[in-house]
Amino acid sequence: MSADDAAPLPDYKDTLNLPRTDFPMRAGLPRREPGWLERWERIGIYDRLRERAEGRAPFTLHDGPPYANGHLHIGHALNKVLKDLVVRSQQMMGRDARYIPGWDCHGLPIEWKIEEQYRAKGQDKDQVDVVAFRQECRKFAEGWIDVQREEFKRLGVTGCWERPYLTMDFHAERVIAEEFMKFLMSGLLYQGSKPVMWSPVEKTALAEAEVEYHDHKSHTIWVPFRVVAANTVEITDAFDPSSPMEGPEKRRAQLEAARVVIWTTTPWTIPSNRAVAYNPDVAYGLYRVDATQEECWASAGDTYIVADNLGEDTLSRARVTEYTRLRDVTAEELGALTLAHPFAGLEGSEGFWDYDVPMIAEDFVTDDQGTGFVHTAPSHGADDYDAFARRGWLDRMTHNVGEASEFREHVPFFAGLRVFDETGREGKANAAVIDKLVEARGLIARGRQTHSYPHSWRSKAPVIFRNTPQWFAAIDRPVGDGQDTYGETIRTRALTSIDQLVQWTPKTGRNRLYSMIENRPDWVLSRQRAWGVPLACFTKKGALPTDPDFLLKDERVNARILTAFEEEGADAWYKPGAKERFLGGDHDPAEWEKVDDILDVWFDSGSTHAFVLRDRDDGSADGLADLYLEGTDQHRGWFHSSMLQACGTIGRAPYRGVLTHGFTLDEKGNKMSKSLGNTVAPEDVVKQYGADILRLWVAQSDYTGDLRIGPEILKGVADSYRRLRNTLRFLLGNVAHFTEADRTAPEDMPELERWVLHRMAHLDRVVREGYDAYDFQGVFQEVFNFCTVDLSAFYFDIRKDALYCDGDTARRRAARTVLDLLFHRLTTWLAPVLVFTMEEVWLERFPGEGSSVHLQDIPETPEAWRDDALAEKWTQVRRARRVVTAALEVRRTDKEIGASLEAAPVVHVEDAAMLAALREVDFADICITSDLQLTADPMPQEAYRLPEVPGVGVVFERAEGEKCQRCWKILPDVGTHTHPGVCGRCDAALD
Known part of the structure; x- marks a missing residue:
């Protein structure tokens, strides 16, 4: 029979054990993921996990509450997915990993939105009943909670979504008030008048956590303060005989004729100046003007005192072309000077600024910018205030600026002028002060400077430092609650907790929070707004804040307040007759004032450990969290406030671990901005790729830095x-x-x-x-x-x-x-x-x-x-295999072969141990060749080598035999078995 008449070989494809699965190559995640979400909800996956985990060691990740306002951004997605990775991995490693999502519901952004709605209707928010206004805020928050909950769930985040915690729940409001009362009763609460960061747009005090820094172009002015007295100073050092003047009296006269030059970027604070600060460690000199440019505020013969490192810069800005440094001015001489305010004696000022301006020594003064002197307004700067407080000069505080950053009516020339207007743009106050300084010959130079300046985190508008009565928590007073294991004060408890109790991921988080708490001032607790938990306390009419009976401390009153909050929420504080109701028959309502300020929302979120971890049945057995996880900004936010609050109430940190992640940037490393069009919305990623791709991006990224x-x-x-x-x-x-x-x-x-x-x-x-x-x-x-x-x-x-x-x-x-x-x-x-x-x-x-x-x-x-020995052996096998597969790839690229099974290479191996290892395995099978020879013979010149695998060479040879129609190996025995066209292995399989 001719070859043409030979029977066709069978098709053996159906005899193979080919993979069987309906699992598609194309995932179709955007379309299919919602179905799995519905399935998990239907079978109650989170509750089943809790049942299954009963008796296991618990693991509690406490959710830092996002704000119930607006759709999620990519930073939200990063944060929630990281939390979900923690919770799910801990659960699958055998723990009872609980996750109770929560929301921050009080505060300015929501209140601001409701105010905008009123303004759009031509209504005045202040004319609306406060309880009705608060209910509008509550309704607004509820709507966004529902929106954000669905957006978080769409990311595949597991948790107790049906029972989240909300800071506006009645029980939560009751606990927040109760936690505040612990500060009241332990003596940590006090009312003080000091400069705080104040938002003129939102008309409320802000905490450091509510402030962010952006570039801002400010006015810069160089103001000479006239010396009115150089009080007697014992001069024991011999002065330079070449000095233009000789003798102590002449030296004194020289100083009395001079002016001390200050530099500031806040001209609006000049009307509130009460001192000028210098640094005894800075070198100062007396400079005489010899010549100037035309149209110059300085005149030939004027003498100025400035820091030597800044003398040339100051005089050049004043358009002085020639000058002479007359002599040193000592720290003792500076301390003996009395200055006049630049506006002293101005016609129409009615003596408002006719007071002495002392010189004070302070180490916050430097000579790296300005003049080496700092104009000091204790009502508008933290360092300024501290300097006056140390000297017992707080009676010299001014109250010149109102809540809208306007000069009050009693301030001559400037009454009604604002530093910033209601939109956050610059008002007329700076320009007016500068013009008045020019008129008073109180200016030698001016300019503009772009620098980092505090802005409200929420409104993005600039803030000011403003002296205003506020409520504070003292962080250096002994708490006196008997929980002194970690220290007696909030600060010492916090610092001890940071070092002894908390695990930090990454480790650098420890340093950041430690330095913040080590150097922070007392906590400003009060806000002048309506939507929040009130400072539920009373003050005695006519008493001073320093009087021992200024604050009402009565557990019976506290209990009535807390009962009402539990039943009605914090709205109870604002209802008609609230004062009489809470004071009951124990105190005369005519003698007491109800405090209507609300608590800083960071106190709300800082208290969540109490009403979530402590109070919920699915909270934490010891009231503490295993982990707090948020962005790096929360070192000044939630990590910080939670630490302070808990150290004031339970004596230690509320968490055993803290994890921080970076911010999200675009692909080029730029900050995301709608105006730049480089934002990435989670919703868009989910629609295009599916939530699993977004989750995989999180898992692939190094979250300890910023993520692109x-x-x-x-x-x-x-x-x-x-x-x-x-x-x-x-x-x-x-x-x-x-x-x-x-x-x-x-x-x-x-x-x-x-x-x-x-x-x-x-x-x-x-x-x-x-x-x-x-x-x-x-x-x-x-x-x-x-x-x-x-x-x-x-x-x-x-x-x-x-x-x-x-x-x-x-x-x-x-x-x-x-x-x-x-x-x-x-x-x-x-x-x-x-x-x-x-x-x-x-x-x-x-x-x-x-x-x-x-x-x-x-x-x-x-x-x-x-089996480490086996692993080492197979490392050698894989190294040798790399040389073989690389050699065959060259032949395939050159189209000498179509597949590796066409080859039967000769592999030369110099190392005896490697050769022995290769002979113990089916190396042809490992290299996916039909045959293979191993040899210790010296490799010929044409052998293929890889530089990174020395001692192995491959000589290409073709496999001999016929191609098995079932496995495609080329073997000599193909065609010699019962089943036509197959090798012995396949013949046995077919049998």
């Missing part, structure tokens, strides 16, 4: 996701119908499978330690490299032949056992990150209404699987 995100970065993340999905699809396809009868014991497995077990054991430790250290980037990189390099590019590539072509062999059973073990580990290792995809993978294999990967724990991996 943008279209190209997201494309890269999506590519990583597709590669992982390929790995998982291969797993699913090859464990179909795997049963316990197929399982092989590790000791009965080939070396290659035992090497994979070793890698799993190693990786299990890495994953657990990484998750415990919150190193999500490290965990993901290790798992991703394992999937793509160890599995897809190596193990799967090698074992595809056995999986597809072997019959019921020990080798195939061992491989499928390993794939089953890999399935359970990879799905649980990755479930905290890819919550939707791992659920899809799990349900593909284990369908059922109650089934979920998120109800699983990471399986325990036997330590006995570790």
